[in-house]
Structures are given as C-alpha cells and as structure tokens.
Amino acid sequence: MREGGGWLSRLGVAWLWAVLAFLYAPIVVMALMSFNASPFYQLPFAFSTRWYADLWANAEIRAAALRSLVIAATTTAIATALGCAAALALFRYAFRGKALLQALLFPPIAIPWLITGTAMLIFFFGVGLGRGAPAVLIGHVALALPYVVIVVNARLASFDPTLEEAARSLGASPWMVARRVTLPWMAPGVVAGALFAFAVSFDQFVVSYFLARPGDATLPVLIYTSIRKGFTPEINAVSTIVIGVSMAALLAAARFSNFGGRR
Amino acid sequence: MAQPLGPGDARRAALLLTPAYLWLTAAVFLPLSAMLFFSLLSDAPFRGADWRFTLDNYRAFFATDVYATLLWKSLRLGLTVTALCVVIGFPCAWVLAKTIRGRAREALFLLIILPFWSNSLVRVFSWAIVLRGNGALDWLAGLFSSGDVRLGLLFTPTAVVIGLVHSYLPYVILTTYLALQAIDDTLIEAARSMGADRRTIFRRLVLPLSLPGLAAGAVLVFVPVVGSFMEPRILGGRFGAYFGTVIEDQFVAVFNWPLGAALSFILLAVVLAILSAAAPVLRRAQGAAA
Known part of the structure; x- marks a missing residue:
C-alpha cells in the first residue's frame, strides 16, 4: 500500500527502526563495555583497551581461538567440496529417490541442536571416537553441508543448460565445458555456500559444547563456561571480536547470495 | 535441467x-x-557395564510430574516467544515488502538478517550485560526518573523471553517478507478500487496470502525455542530450569545418558509431530518463496 495512509506507513517505518534498534542495541552496548576500563562495568565510561591486551596475554583463549579457526576452515573445505558435488548431482540428474535425498537435507537444520548434539555424543562414544576436535569437526561438517547444498542448488537453478550444449557443439571437451561454462556459473553460489559453512562452524556452540573435551574447547564453548563463572569485560572483548568476524563473513556472503530474498 | x-x-x-x-x-x-x-537401555554400555533393554527411562518421564511440568513450561515458552515474534515481526515484514523500495530495502533487509546469522551465544550474553543490575538498562531508566533505578530483569523468565525473541525474530521477518513480497500489488489495488476498506483487504487478502510464510516462520521459531538450554542458563538464573536444561544436565552433570537419551527422544517426537503437522503449510511457503 504505497500511498495507503501516510501516517500508517510512517508508523510502520518507525516500527521497523525500533526493531532494528532492539536487534543492535545490546550488541553495541556489549562492544562499548569491552572498551570500558572498569572491571565491574561501572559507568561513567572510561576508554581503555586493557581487556583486549588481557585477551592477547591469555594463552587459553588464544588456543581456543586458533582451534575454532582451524575447525571452521577445515569444515568449510570439506562441506563445500561434498556439498557442491551433491548439489551438482541433484541439479543435473533425474532419478528415483531424489525427492527423498532432498528431504534428508532438512533434519540437520530443523532438529534442535540439543538433540543432534547429544545424539552425536552418544554415537561417537559408542564407536570409540569419543569427544575431542575430530568429533567436533565431523559434527560441524554435517551441520554445514545442507546449507552448502541448498545455496549452491539455488544458484544452479538459474543456469541455462543450453550453454553447455552450445559449448559441446563448438567442440569443447567435457572437462573444458565444466571448467569454462558450468563452474564459473556456480562460483558465486560456491563462495556464498563456503562462507555460510564457515559461519555455521565458527558460531556453533551447542554441538561443540557436547563434543569438545574440557581443555580442548572451541571459542564459543570457552565463552560459555566463562559466562557461567561470572561476567567479565574480557568476555565482552572476545565476544566483540567473535561477532565482528562472523558479521564480516556474512556481509561477504551477502555479496554473493541474496539470503533467499529476491532482489 | x-x-x-x-x-x-x-x-x-x-x-x-x-x-x-x-x-x-x-x-x-x-x-x-x-x-x-540408548534410550531403551538400563545403563550406558561402556567399560563393561551391565545393561539390559528396558522402558524404565520412558517410565521415569511419567513416574513423576517433574519432567512433564518442565516440558509444558518449555512448550509455553515456545508459544510466548513465537507469538511475540509474529506480532513484532509481521509489521516489519510488511513495511519491508510494501513500503520501502529499492536500495534502502536491500540494505534494511540485510541489517535484519545479519544478527540472525551471527553468534547466538554472544547475542544472549549481550542481553545479560544490558539487563544486569546497574547495567545499561538501569542506567537508561535512571535518566528518565530520579534516583537509583533497579529493574532487576536479569535472571527472570522475562529475560529469557527477551533473549529468545531477539535470537529468533529475524526468522519470522524473513519468511513473512518472502510471502508478502509474492503478493501482487495490483491485487491490492483491485480490491481497493472495488471499495474494500483497509481492514477488509488485510483480513480477506493479505492475511490469507501471507499465512504460509507466517506459519513457516512460527514453526522455525517454536521448534528451537522448545529445545533451548543455553539462553535459559545465561538469562534465567534460578528460574532457568526448562526441558532443554534437564537434558543438558543428564549429559554434562548427572551422567545418566540413557535417561538423557529418552528425554531427548521425547523432545524429538514432540518436534517431529509439530513439523509434520505443519508440513503442508511449510511446502506451500517454500513454493511461494521459489
């Protein structure tokens, strides 16, 4: 209703801004407090970077951050490779049971992570893998994989297969067709899928929480255990960095994908 | 193809x-x-422990009303958070889909979706910082009244609801926005030109057409909220016992894995029942978005 009642749409726009304030205000407050000198979050505000310096000096946090990054990077590589292959097959071939395979992508997304995480814990113990970084990695890849397939599939849906035919009829080999026609078309979807996979892994708390060994924690698990002990500005500082990294990855992903919105 | x-x-x-x-x-x-x-075992079959098949873990759920009460509490939490998300999110989605155009819409859409994809644990922690006694909210309230204000919202059920609405609101806005965007403006124009007032257009046209998207968003909020445990732990304090936290306890504190597995499975059954009941609507929503 473009011209439907000036005051009503003005009210709506004001509502939208209020919701945006609701979404961002706590994050901004948290970030500001990480630059406040008082260890007890006391106001008035006094600028300081001591909490970031403390972070840098904290070997446990540095190790957890490195572990999180390595797991996220490995997850991204594996989930992207496997996910792109599956997406390509689901796009290209018609076969019986395809609808089932597509439906099987949704349980890892739709079932609460609490259930998936505890189930993984039980199973990994049962097969002798136990807890630790390999278990966390296997779990993260499984959670990230469906997102990659869905994002790449969405990109492929707009692909015109006559382009491949044209290339073939001009004498290109199958490898040439894949490298010069199909893959360049897929590329933005692949990049977006990879960035989603990175975000899913880097931000994953619930599944990591059940699968990580104490002393072998990822960054979110370490943040959670620290929060349970009490709030410190150091947690604000590391949280600010974490949210900065994941927002940067997602803004990059947004350049390559439209998050399901038509634009 | x-x-x-x-x-x-x-x-x-x-x-x-x-x-x-x-x-x-x-x-x-x-x-x-x-x-x-596992949920059918008497004991975890590790380190040569004796175990046999039993339904005791499921009987435990019905033996006392502790678990059923907590499951009901979690379901109620799910309903509250979902209702709030729908009421707050629908107008946003409407404004985004029908009032704002062009690049401004793209930017605002991204701003709404961005927090949803960023770290949920950190966002919940940020609310703890805002709501804590003598925190940012108390300070803000103090500006508008005289004297020392203590709202004392942290470690209350209200704090849990606020944190969860903050976590899942973007989901409802996203799915509803996709459904609203698919409604042809000329349809609304036509209804108006035939004399329908704003309320009739909303009730007879906009609401039925956006319902699949709204329902999809509602399900996508309800399911994870019923299974939430981290948000109640951080924001709920001693009011923070829910069905999810009891399951967490079985795995990380009490180490009764078979009981934890049974409780997880009961939660999964509830979730699957809700998902399959909503499946036709979800399929329609997917069709509308594609």
Whole structure:
C-alpha cells in the first residue's frame, strides 16, 4: 500500500527502526563495555583497551581461538567440496529417490541442536571416537553441508543448460565445458555456500559444547563456561571480536547470495 | 535441467552424491538411531557395564510430574516467544515488502538478517550485560526518573523471553517478507478500487496470502525455542530450569545418558509431530518463496 495512509506507513517505518534498534542495541552496548576500563562495568565510561591486551596475554583463549579457526576452515573445505558435488548431482540428474535425498537435507537444520548434539555424543562414544576436535569437526561438517547444498542448488537453478550444449557443439571437451561454462556459473553460489559453512562452524556452540573435551574447547564453548563463572569485560572483548568476524563473513556472503530474498 | 540417467550417468551421480550422504548418515542419522537404542537401555554400555533393554527411562518421564511440568513450561515458552515474534515481526515484514523500495530495502533487509546469522551465544550474553543490575538498562531508566533505578530483569523468565525473541525474530521477518513480497500489488489495488476498506483487504487478502510464510516462520521459531538450554542458563538464573536444561544436565552433570537419551527422544517426537503437522503449510511457503 504505497500511498495507503501516510501516517500508517510512517508508523510502520518507525516500527521497523525500533526493531532494528532492539536487534543492535545490546550488541553495541556489549562492544562499548569491552572498551570500558572498569572491571565491574561501572559507568561513567572510561576508554581503555586493557581487556583486549588481557585477551592477547591469555594463552587459553588464544588456543581456543586458533582451534575454532582451524575447525571452521577445515569444515568449510570439506562441506563445500561434498556439498557442491551433491548439489551438482541433484541439479543435473533425474532419478528415483531424489525427492527423498532432498528431504534428508532438512533434519540437520530443523532438529534442535540439543538433540543432534547429544545424539552425536552418544554415537561417537559408542564407536570409540569419543569427544575431542575430530568429533567436533565431523559434527560441524554435517551441520554445514545442507546449507552448502541448498545455496549452491539455488544458484544452479538459474543456469541455462543450453550453454553447455552450445559449448559441446563448438567442440569443447567435457572437462573444458565444466571448467569454462558450468563452474564459473556456480562460483558465486560456491563462495556464498563456503562462507555460510564457515559461519555455521565458527558460531556453533551447542554441538561443540557436547563434543569438545574440557581443555580442548572451541571459542564459543570457552565463552560459555566463562559466562557461567561470572561476567567479565574480557568476555565482552572476545565476544566483540567473535561477532565482528562472523558479521564480516556474512556481509561477504551477502555479496554473493541474496539470503533467499529476491532482489 | 535434470535429464534422465544415461548409462554412465548413474555411476557419476552416485559418485557425486555418496560422500555427502555418507557423511550425513554417519554424523546425523546413525547418531539419532543410536540415541533411540540408548534410550531403551538400563545403563550406558561402556567399560563393561551391565545393561539390559528396558522402558524404565520412558517410565521415569511419567513416574513423576517433574519432567512433564518442565516440558509444558518449555512448550509455553515456545508459544510466548513465537507469538511475540509474529506480532513484532509481521509489521516489519510488511513495511519491508510494501513500503520501502529499492536500495534502502536491500540494505534494511540485510541489517535484519545479519544478527540472525551471527553468534547466538554472544547475542544472549549481550542481553545479560544490558539487563544486569546497574547495567545499561538501569542506567537508561535512571535518566528518565530520579534516583537509583533497579529493574532487576536479569535472571527472570522475562529475560529469557527477551533473549529468545531477539535470537529468533529475524526468522519470522524473513519468511513473512518472502510471502508478502509474492503478493501482487495490483491485487491490492483491485480490491481497493472495488471499495474494500483497509481492514477488509488485510483480513480477506493479505492475511490469507501471507499465512504460509507466517506459519513457516512460527514453526522455525517454536521448534528451537522448545529445545533451548543455553539462553535459559545465561538469562534465567534460578528460574532457568526448562526441558532443554534437564537434558543438558543428564549429559554434562548427572551422567545418566540413557535417561538423557529418552528425554531427548521425547523432545524429538514432540518436534517431529509439530513439523509434520505443519508440513503442508511449510511446502506451500517454500513454493511461494521459489
């Protein structure tokens, strides 16, 4: 209703801004407090970077951050490779049971992570893998994989297969067709899928929480255990960095994908 | 487009699909089956412990009303958070889809979606910082009244609801926005030109057409909220016992894995019942978005 009642749409726009304030205000407050000198979050505000310096000096946090990054990077590589292959097959071939395979992508997304995480814990113990970084990695890849397939599939849906035919009829080999026609078309979807996979892994708390060994924690698990002990500005500082990294990855992903919105 | 399988194609398709689905089987589907198996055991079968098949873990759920009460509490929390998300989110989605145009819409849409994809644990922690006694909210309230204000919202059920609404609101806005965007403006124009007032247009046209998207968003909020445990732990304090936190306890504190597995499975059954009841609506929503 473009011209439907000036005051009503003005009210709506004001509502939208209020919701945006609701979404961002706590994050901004948290970030500001990480630059406040008082260890007890006391106001008035006094600028300081001591909490970031403390972070840098904290070997446990540095190790957890490195572990999180390595797991996220490995997850991204594996989930992207496997996910792109599956997406390509689901796009290209018609076969019986395809609808089932597509439906099987949704349980890892739709079932609460609490259930998936505890189930993984039980199973990994049962097969002798136990807890630790390999278990966390296997779990993260499984959670990230469906997102990659869905994002790449969405990109492929707009692909015109006559382009491949044209290339073939001009004498290109199958490898040439894949490298010069199909893959360049897929590329933005692949990049977006990879960035989603990175975000899913880097931000994953619930599944990591059940699968990580104490002393072998990822960054979110370490943040959670620290929060349970009490709030410190150091947690604000590391949280600010974490949210900065994941927002940067997602803004990059947004350049390559439209998050399901038509634009 | 998908082509029927030629002779070599079946092998190629299998080669491309097998790694991904093998991984999902090993990391999701087998574990879920293992959990069902585990929930029927008397004891965790590790380190040579004695175990036998039993329904005791499920009987435990019905033996006392502790678990049922907590499950009901979690379901109520899910309903509250979902209702709030729908009421707050629908006007946003409407404004985004029908009032704002062009690049401003793109930017605002991204701003709404961005927090949703960023770290949920950190966002919940940020509310703890805002709501804590003598925190940012108390300070803000103090500006508008005289004296020392203590709202004392942290470690209350209200704090849990606020944190969860903050976590899941973007979901409802996203799905509703997609449904609203699919409504042709000329349809609304036509209804108006035939004399329908604003309320009639909303009730007879906009609401029915956006319902699939709204319902999809509601399900996507309700399911994870019923299974939430981290948000109640951080924001709920001593009011923070829910069905999810009891399951967490069985695995990380009490170490009664078979009971934890049974409780997880009961939660999964509830979730699956809700998802399958909503499946027709979800399919329609997917169709509208595609």
